[in-house]
């Protein structure tokens with residue numbers, strides 16, 4: 108029994124990412140064509156060069172035809188998959204494994220979601236016929252349980268806690284304001300964030316990520332072939348996906364201050380990548396900031412802060428663009444919204460830009476200049492007590 | 508509605524006959540009836556028959572019209588439960604129901620009654636009720652006033668086959684306890700989360716067991732007949748945890764540590780199908796230890 112990983116066996120050699128937002132102008136097909144074309148161009152490849160495809164989408168289409176039809180793919184294998192909010196990352200994970208196995212030379216992972224057309228607030232899933240005994244609560248309510256639990260456990264008073272959550276939203280909006288692909292490209296003042304109408308528990312509308320449309324894509328090849336396509340490949344160091352036993356909401360021992368699934372997946376990922384001191388080794392982390400308390404708890408679950416000290420690090424600016432370990436330098440879900448199938452690959456796109464030194468100057472992070480060479484992407488799907496978690500670690504250099 | 512006095516002229520003779528028939532069968536006279544319950548939707552006929560039935564004045568059971576209203580089909584059971592809260596052993600109760608005809612039932616209490624009273628009397632439940640319901644909400648619940656729903660998908664209707672498979676859970680709030688390690692599961696589980704045992708479970712009905720609020724939140728986006736939805740995580744006395752809606756409460760008054768009991772309530776109506784399931788509500792009898800031992 109082992110999680111051996113595929114460290115440095117596969118590299119990303121091309122990526123594309125659409126603008127996220129209210130894409131009234133574009134259909135699912137249009138978004139897929141846009142990100143796929145950008146990824147092909149980025150790797151200097153054409154449609155016919157890619158051997159196999161993995162498409163991630165939660166609700167924007169079923170089967171591989173959702174991709175093969177708009178791209179008019181010439182009789183290629185296309186897997187369509189879904190894994191809650193880790194859907195886009197799962198497309199990447201499976202494409203990487205296919206290439207690492209030798210089954211294919213060149214694979215594309217592509218994710219898409221078109222959420223705005225429905226007009227609904229928040230995310231919407233479709234469930235199989237049920238006995239009518241399931242929970243009626245929404246995602247913001249489920250994640251809002253983290254805030255009072257964390258505050259109580261670590262002695263943070265209500266006002267301080269509000270400041271911490273506000274600072275997370277403020278920071279991600281500051282970053283997003285510098286990103287032409289983001290849905291929200293404006294900084295938001297802290298008092299506006301703090302005094303916004305409540306959605307669930309202590310969470311106001313600015314504590315919640317937005318709803319948007321978008322698509323992103325990556326092309327992966329065996330690491331030894333990578334320099335045929337680019338001078339600056341991004342090597343895949345670790346891919347970990349965990350589905351938890353979903354017992355938190357029925358187990359009195361669960362205290363809503365951690366995601367055990369995240370701890371399990373990041374532990375696995377660090378082992379695969381050989382990371383022993385994440386705070387010192389990781390240049391940037393793109394994490395699943397679906398709600399502000401989620402990002403706070405993740406800082407501790409991912410090992411970026413000691414237990415009970417994440418809130419102090421947030422206030423100290425550790426995770427700001429110019430901090431020790433920039434988190435969500437592209438603006439995160441907060442500024443991008445969360446088109447489910449696309450988000451994981453959108454996060455990877457920021458690692459791709461930053462680790463290759465291609466991020467625009469206003470978003471350049473000092474940790475790269477300081478010599479750090481690793482990026483992380485993280486997704487969490489479900490809610491506290493019952494979720495899936497994905498962690499990837501990528502780097503600009505193969506291991507020595 | 509039909510002409511009221513006409514209805515009375517039809518109902519009352521039928522009630523007279525049914526009442527006389529049942530007394531004849533048990534060989535009693537009206538003055539020997541200790542409790543007379545008369546129910547029906549035709550208020551004028553109900554009142555008219557009650558006055559002429561010939562029972563002692565103190566034998567007439569109050570129909571709760573002023574405090575509860577008329578609950579229709581359930582009113583027979585409600586008034587009988589109220590009467591059994593007070594009746595002594597060895598007494599006679601007669602129920603007359605006026606509904607598409609007249610039905611009379613004679614009952615006799617036994618020595619077992621005083622020891623088997625309900626934990627919470629009907630009178631106590633009526634007194635403990637909240638009367639803060641806004642008229643607009645009442646009209647909304649009755650489908651007579653349409654309000655704009657949240658910008659969320661309509662709730663799904665539940666399906667009969669899964670509800671049929673899970674009857675004990677859905678209607679009885681029956682969880683399970685692991686025979687190997689004692690861990691309690693809500694909803695009932697086949698695989699134990701603690702020890703991994705499979706199908707070593709004993710069912711446990713928990714509808715009457717109290718719990719304590721472990722944490723809670725106010726969900727302003729979710730669908731509920733009574734927004735905003737107050738969601739609570741309840742740690743059940745004796746083990747197990749259940750996340751559900753808290754009802755009959757002012758959202759500003761909820762606190763961690765609150766004591767709650769379970770109550771079977773309407774969750775939603777979708778495609779014309781009413782879905783009922785368990786919600787928590789603040790315990791009604793302060794200081795009661797009901798269920799603590801379970």
Ligand SMILES: [Zn+2]
Nearest residue numbers: 685688699702
């Ligand atoms: Zn067990």
